[in-house]
Amino acid sequence: MKSNPTDAYSMILEAIDVGVYKPGDRLVESELAERFGVSRTPIREALQRLETQSLLARDGRSLIVASLDHNQMAELYVVRRELEGLAASLAARHANEEEVSILRHMVEQDNALVDDAAALARANRRFHKQIHLASHNRYLVQQLDLVHRTMALMATTSLAAQGRGAIAQREHDAIVTAIEAKDEAAAGAALREHISVAFMTRLKQDAARREEEA
Structure with missing residues (x-):
């Protein structure tokens, strides 16, 4: 499996960009790891980076694709x-x-x-x-x-x-x-x-x- 967090970040970002994941959609580590063939550690790091950039938001304990008012x-x-x-x-x-x-x-x-x-x-x-x-x-x-x-x-x-x-x-x-x-x-x-x-x-x-x- 790939283990580069930069690869994971790019793949998730691309999926959001092309509409695979839309505002409000929940992102789950295990599902993302399976979809992209990446281990969960770089997925977790990529999600943290996307949250820091305000591209993901917290909904309880879950991370969802953010939306703009x-x-x-x-x-x-x-x-x-x-x-x-x-x-x-x-x-x-x-x-x-x-x-x-x-x-x-x-x-x-x-x-x-x-x-x-x-x-x-x-x-x-x-x-x-x-x-x-x-x-x-x-x-x-x-x-x-x-x-x-x-x-x-x-x-x-x-x-x-x-x-x-x-x-x-x-x-x-x-x-x-x-x-x-x-x-x-x-x-x-x-x-x-x-x-x-x-x-x-x-x-x-x-x-x-x-x-x-x-």
Whole structure:
């Protein structure tokens, strides 16, 4: 059996990120160990790490996947908007020709996924990660990794909203166009606007869900 707690942490985090475990789901050491083929000790260490990062919460003696209330979600989007905007500005300044080419290829390739929200959400994460790396600022990348880990606590993706996929792809195109032109201000503004629209879309989704539940 594998015994690396980093492997266990990554596997559990990935499972949360792709929706295998959703907010409110209980995580049990023995079940996780069996699922991932990892001994219980690294699973226990990984769960402790995830709890420290507030990705897991206590429910009595059990650990469950945490959820975000309205205020936490709003705070997260404020931070994400500014950090993502900074990453785009720095990418416009520092990205090399190959990195910019990869971003353009991603946009063109992902256009085929606009009707598949789950696949587009995965592609969206790859796209944003590529911009983070193209900023060539390790400390910014670390902070954005934390933000995106916390984003996994949202049970749905804004890309599931009707028409949002195509709009998001046009926004991605505008971001890459600004980076290609090395226009730092335009790149930052385009990505901040992209995050703002995503947040508004998510607020509408939540409002509709509350109305259905009422």
